[in-house]
Amino acid sequence: MPPPRRARRARLRDPVTGDAIDDGLALWFPAPRSVTGEDVAEFHIHGSRAVIAAVVAALRRLGLRLAEPGEFTRRAFANGKLDLVQAEAIADLVAAETEAQRRQALRQLDGHLGAVYRGWSARLLRTAAHLEAAIDFPDEDLPPEVEAGVADEIATLADEIAAHLADGRRGERLRDGITIAIVGPPNAGKSSLLNTLSQREAAITSPIAGTTRDVIEVAVDLAGYPVVFADTAGLRDSTDSIEQEGLRRALARAEAAELRLFVFDARRPGDAAGAASWPGTETLLVANKIDLVADRADVPTGALPVSALTGDGIAALVAALTGRVAAGYDLAAPALTRERHRAALDDALSALRRAQQAALPELRAEDLRLAWRSLGRITGAVDVEDLLDVIFADFCIGK
Ligand code: GDP
Numbered sequence: 001m002p003p004p005r006r007a008r009r010a011r012l013r014d015p016v017t018g019d020a021i022d023d024g025l026a027l028w029f030p031a032p033r034s035v036t037g038e039d040v041a042e043f044h045i046h047g048s049r050a051v052i053a054a055v056v057a058a059l060r061r062l063g064l065r066l067a068e069p070g071e072f073t074r075r076a077f078a079n080g081k082l083d084l085v086q087a088e089a090i091a092d093l094v095a096a097e098t099e100a101q102r103r104q105a106l107r108q109l110d111g112h113l114g115a116v117y118r119g120w121s122a123r124l125l126r127t128a129a130h131l132e133a134a135i136d137f138p139d140e141d142l143p144p145e146v147e148a149g150v151a152d153e154i155a156t157l158a159d160e161i162a163a164h165l166a167d168g169r170r171g172e173r174l175r176d177g178i179t180i181a182i183v184g185p186p187n188a189g190k191s192s193l194l195n196t197l198s199q200r201e202a203a204i205t206s207p208i209a210g211t212t213r214d215v216i217e218v219a220v221d222l223a224g225y226p227v228v229f230a231d232t233a234g235l236r237d238s239t240d241s242i243e244q245e246g247l248r249r250a251l252a253r254a255e256a257a258e259l260r261l262f263v264f265d266a267r268r269p270g271d272a273a274g275a276a277s278w279p280g281t282e283t284l285l286v287a288n289k290i291d292l293v294a295d296r297a298d299v300p301t302g303a304l305p306v307s308a309l310t311g312d313g314i315a316a317l318v319a320a321l322t323g324r325v326a327a328g329y330d331l332a333a334p335a336l337t338r339e340r341h342r343a344a345l346d347d348a349l350s351a352l353r354r355a356q357q358a359a360l361p362e363l364r365a366e367d368l369r370l371a372w373r374s375l376g377r378i379t380g381a382v383d384v385e386d387l388l389d390v391i392f393a394d395f396c397i398g399k
Contacts, residue, residue: 001028002026002027002028003028004028004029004030004033005027005028005029005033006027006028007025007026007027007044008025008026008027009023009024009025010023010024010025010026010043011023012024012026012043012045012055012058014054014058015058015061015062016058016061021051021054021055021058022045022046022051022054022055023046024043024044024045024046025042025043025044026041026042026043026044027041027042027044028040028041028042029041029042032079035072035076035081036072036075036076036079036081037075037076037079037080037081038075038079043055068392069392070091070392071392073087073090073091073392074087074388074392077380077388083111083114083118083379083380083381084378084379084380085108085111085113085114085117085341085378085379085380086108086109086111086114087380087392088108088337088338088340089105089106089108089109089113090105090109092104092105092108092175092337093105093106093109097219097221097226098221098224098225098226099221099224100174100224100225100226100329100331101174101175101226103331104171104174104175104331104335104337107331107334108334108337112334113334113335113336113337114378114379115334116164116334117341117375117378117379118379118381120157120160120161120348120375121372121375121376121379121381123153123157124157124368124371124372124375125372127150127153127154127157127368128365128368128369128372130146130149130150131146131150131361131364131365131368132365134146134147134361135361135362135365147361150364151356154352154355154356154368155356157352157371158349158352158353158356161345161348161349161352162349164336164345165336165342165345165346165349167335167336168328169336170328170329170335171335171336171337171338172336172337172338172339172342173258174225174226174329174335174337175337175338176226177219177226177227177228178225178226178227178228178258178259178325179227179228179230179253179256179257179258179259180227180228180229180230180257180258180259180260180261180321181229181230181232181253181254181257181259181260181261182194182229182230182231182232182260182261182263183232183250183254183260183261183262183263183278184261184262184263184264184271184274184286185264185265185268185271185274187265188263188264188265188271188288188289189263189265189288189289189308189309190231190232190263191216191231192288192308192309193261193263193286193288193306193308194216194218194229194231195308196308196311196314197218197220197229197314197317197318198218198220198229216230216231217229217230217231218231222318222321222322222325223318223322223325223326225322225325225326225329227321227325230253230254230257232250232251232253232254254278258282258325258328259282259283259284259321259324259325260278260282260283260284261283261284261286261321262274262275262278262283262284262285262286263286263288264285264286264287264288264303265287265288265289266287266288266289266290266292266293266298266299266305267289267292267293269287269298269299269300272285272287272300272303282324284304284320284321284324285300285302285303285304286303286304286306286317287299287300287303287304287305287306288306288307288308289307289308289309290305290306290307290312290313291307291309291310291312293305304316304317304320340378341378344374344375344377344378345374345375345378347370347371347374348371348372348374348375349371351367351368351370351371351374352367352368352371354367355367355368355371
């Protein structure tokens with residue numbers, strides 16, 4: 001037996017036959033000072049298929065089995081080693097494809113996000129306790145100072161949660177990819193530009209849900225930010241119903257995008273006016289095919305001159321894009337990263353708003369309790385048995 005938490009060189013032998021299996025390291029972590037909080041043994045072995053098969057077979061004979069996906073993390077959660085938000089951060093860390101995603105996941109694992117939610121929970125609980133203590137005073141109306149204090153705190157909490165929710169989904173976008181739509185007239189060079197951009201930057205090969213024939217999407221690591229370029233197949237008027245469906249999807253995609261590149265042919269500067277039909281999201285003007293233009297003076301001001309063909313101006317375009325994207329993401333501030341958290345926060349906020357309107361202090365106290373429960377579901381402080389299978393299902397084996 002190696003001493004606790006010390007690596008020791010060990011010869012692994014079959015427990016029945018005594019035959020040597022491999023030469024490696026063994027570590028022993030007695031409970032509770034282990035990753036799961038339980039007794040944990042680790043074997044560092046040569047990773048070939050034959051060695052792994054022999055070690056696993058030997059362990060099986062001792063009555064052990066392989067862990068389910070996410071089982072280690074789940075046990076760590078059950079033993080209070082992590083909260084649910086941190087458990088989800090491990091899944092994000094394992095799946096992180098870019099630097100910004102890795103940093104966001106690590107901050108979440110460090111507990112910054114969970115601390116925000118626990119802070120709100122604690123304040124809610126204190127407020128509810130004040131209110132309930134006052135209600136329990138027999139034969140008296142609520143002391144006005146208690147009532148005013150409770151109302152103030154409910155309003156402050158509701159404002160803070162609402163502000164956290166109104167973050168433009170930056171944390172979720174960072175997890176899922178920041179969409180940049182490429183729009184503009186047919187033949188302006190949108191597909192060529194997408195090719196050039198994705199070849200220059202490190203293209204991520206993970207499949208993207210929702211990719212259709214009509215909207216071509218390429219995931220790219222843009223200076224650490226996960227960006228999805230969406231090429232909206234030539235936005236044109238058409239009577240063909242399939243093309244109209246493509247157009248509808250392209251428009252929806254471009255409207256939902258965080259940023260748009262409006263690409264036009266530099267020889268047709270008048271086309272740049274088409275960008276004005278895209279309100280809302282930020283639009284960057286790109287004058288493509290600059291290699292075909294003799295005098296750049298005709299390029300409209302504010303448009304970036306590029307050539308998808310020669311690569312001219314592409315570095316400046318990438319720099320401009322990176323600047324825009326980075327400006328929207330303050331990685332130091334804990335951001336909402338999951339729809340699950342958003343839904344629970346929405347519920348908590350609705351309960352707080354109801355509490356503000358409640359006609360009776362007893363009803364107000366009940367709404368506060370509901371808000372507190374919603375917040376508790378995020379970190380796993382209240383019963384979340386129903387959630388666990390869903391959360392740990394997307395883990396990989398061995399985590
Ligand atoms: P889309 O309809 O906007 O996607 O345009 P395409 O990318 O299909 O390009 C239309 C045509 O313009 C193709 O023949 C391209 O080879 C050509 N093209 C695209 N970009 C450039 C460029 O920067 N310079 C030149 N000379 N031709 C280009």
